[in-house]
Amino acid sequence: MNKIVSGADEAVRDIANGATLMLGGFGLCGIPENCIAALVRKGVSGLTCISNNAGVDDFGIGLMLKTRQVKKMISSYVGENAEFERQLLTGELEVDLVPQGTLATRCMAAKYGMPAVWVKAGFGTEVAEGKETRRFDFQGEEGNYLLEPAFNADFAIVKAWKGDRFGNLVFRKTARNFNDPMAGAAKITIAEVEELVEPGEIDPDHIHIPGIFVQRIFKGSNYEKRIEQRTVRKRG
Amino acid sequence: MLDKNGIAKRIAQELRDGYYVNLGIGIPTLVANYIPAGINVMLQSENGMLGMGPFPFEGDEDPDLINAGKQTITEIPGTAYFDSALSFGMIRAGKVDLTILGAMEVSEDGDIANWKIPNKMVKGMGGAMDLVAAAKNIIVAMQHVNKAGESKLLPKCSLPLTGVGCVKKIVTELAVLEVVKGKGFVLLERAPGISVEQVINATAGKLIVEGDIPEMQLN
Numbered sequence: 001m002n003k004i005v006s007g008a009d010e011a012v013r014d015i016a017n018g019a020t021l022m023l024g025g026f027g028l029c030g031i032p033e034n035c036i037a038a039l040v041r042k043g044v045s046g047l048t049c050i051s052n053n054a055g056v057d058d059f060g061i062g063l064m065l066k067t068r069q070v071k072k073m074i075s076s077y078v079g080e081n082a083e084f085e086r087q088l089l090t091g092e093l094e095v096d097l098v099p100q101g102t103l104a105t106r107c108m109a110a111k112y113g114m115p116a117v118w119v120k121a122g123f124g125t126e127v128a129e130g131k132e133t134r135r136f137d138f139q140g141e142e143g144n145y146l147l148e149p150a151f152n153a154d155f156a157i158v159k160a161w162k163g164d165r166f167g168n169l170v171f172r173k174t175a176r177n178f179n180d181p182m183a184g185a186a187k188i189t190i191a192e193v194e195e196l197v198e199p200g201e202i203d204p205d206h207i208h209i210p211g212i213f214v215q216r217i218f219k220g221s222n223y224e225k226r227i228e229q230r231t232v233r234k235r236g
Numbered sequence: 237m238l239d240k241n242g243i244a245k246r247i248a249q250e251l252r253d254g255y256y257v258n259l260g261i262g263i264p265t266l267v268a269n270y271i272p273a274g275i276n277v278m279l280q281s282e283n284g285m286l287g288m289g290p291f292p293f294e295g296d297e298d299p300d301l302i303n304a305g306k307q308t309i310t311e312i313p314g315t316a317y318f319d320s321a322l323s324f325g326m327i328r329a330g331k332v333d334l335t336i337l338g339a340m341e342v343s344e345d346g347d348i349a350n351w352k353i354p355n356k357m358v359k360g361m362g363g364a365m366d367l368v369a370a371a372k373n374i375i376v377a378m379q380h381v382n383k384a385g386e387s388k389l390l391p392k393c394s395l396p397l398t399g400v401g402c403v404k405k406i407v408t409e410l411a412v413l414e415v416v417k418g419k420g421f422v423l424l425e426r427a428p429g430i431s432v433e434q435v436i437n438a439t440a441g442k443l444i445v446e447g448d449i450p451e452m453q454l455n
Contacts, residue, residue, distance in 0.1 A: 026283045026284075026302070026306075026320065027283075027302065028299075029299060029300060030300065052320070076360050076361060076362050077359055077361070078359055079359055085357050097360045097361060099361055099363070099364075099366045100320070100324065100362050100363035101282075101321075101324025101327060101328060101363060101366030102365075102366065104319070104320035104321040104323070104324050105321055105324060107321065119328070119369075121328075121365040121366040121369040122365050123369065124397060124399070124400030125365065125397045125399065125400070126396055126397075127361075139330075171317075171319075172300045173285075173298065173300040173311070173317055174281070174283050174284050174285055174301055174303075174317060175299075176284055177319060177320045178319070179319070180319030180322075181319055225299035225300070226299070227297060227299050227302075227308060229302070229305065229306045229307040230297055231307040231308050231309070232291050232293060232294045232295075232296075232297060233290060233291045233293060233294075234293075234294065235293050235294065
């Protein structure tokens, strides 16, 4: 078994115009930098991107916004991104804002083979408009829940720290974020990793994503890992 | 009248030993600076971490280690990392004891609005809707009145809601108030130098003043 592809360009080769993509990361932390660059090179357009955030003007998904490749963003927070704002105001870009936990759970549901989940988040707000609701007596408390559908994506593109040719993955620190619930949540999952190791090198007890969820893997290169908010304290 | 640090200091008195706490962006983040001696709390960051440490020393920043505000942070002995789905799983299941967040408006029924202003660029709700829908105990840290001098404690929120009937307590530069279902904002404490009349004048929603209202004890 060998899921290794030569690089990002081969990994994204069959992503067609109009595809729905999941992209891992939180802010700029743990984003699939190599695949985003390959998608920009490929010039594929009309994409629907499921991603917690939309990058910044000149990095992350911001690069795909600049080249007008994105038709719709499904995100919880789109932050400081002037190009994003401009496209939104002119109607070039559609945005579906989803509560962050609901976003993660709709990925998880797809990965776990569940068509929908009941969640409390957003009940009584505009997020609930047009959605089925139900009262549950759950864990000793009655409450109102919204039915939220699992995502239906063509590709999940994730970034991990280490992986092997079977597709087993390990993440590092808070770069795990959405990469974990997205890995395995689409028809095809592409993983880019910082280190490609031999099967057996990762302790089986330490594997975060079993390889069955991953179809393509490659070793990424030239990671910039840009920091959005550099906060430090003085020594001494 | 309290400044931002004063509000954070007063809220820190609500922490109990062993609490798991989620701190929002802004004033809530400052609460971490005033955790009382002898109280150990575990800070949850919804991007996937329990046991959040202070900012790193210059040169020690790690791009793989950030908080929900995207700031570089550090781990502490006992830190645990996890993914976003599990993170909101623990929030949803009520494992987080206390959530502290900011607000634009709170209603006398405990509704909160803090994510969207009509006709302004909407950045998104992030994790706020999940947090307020699930937390057993929510404290709002905010200014009592907005920049236009209008009360942010209202009979009904005018802005789009983040959550319904969820706020339990509010700490402002003027007062500590409890939100009691069917009653309104119950005044618990006054900020140093603030009179009950000043709190009444700054509160548009139903304010309950019962007996003598003590002044906050901050030290």
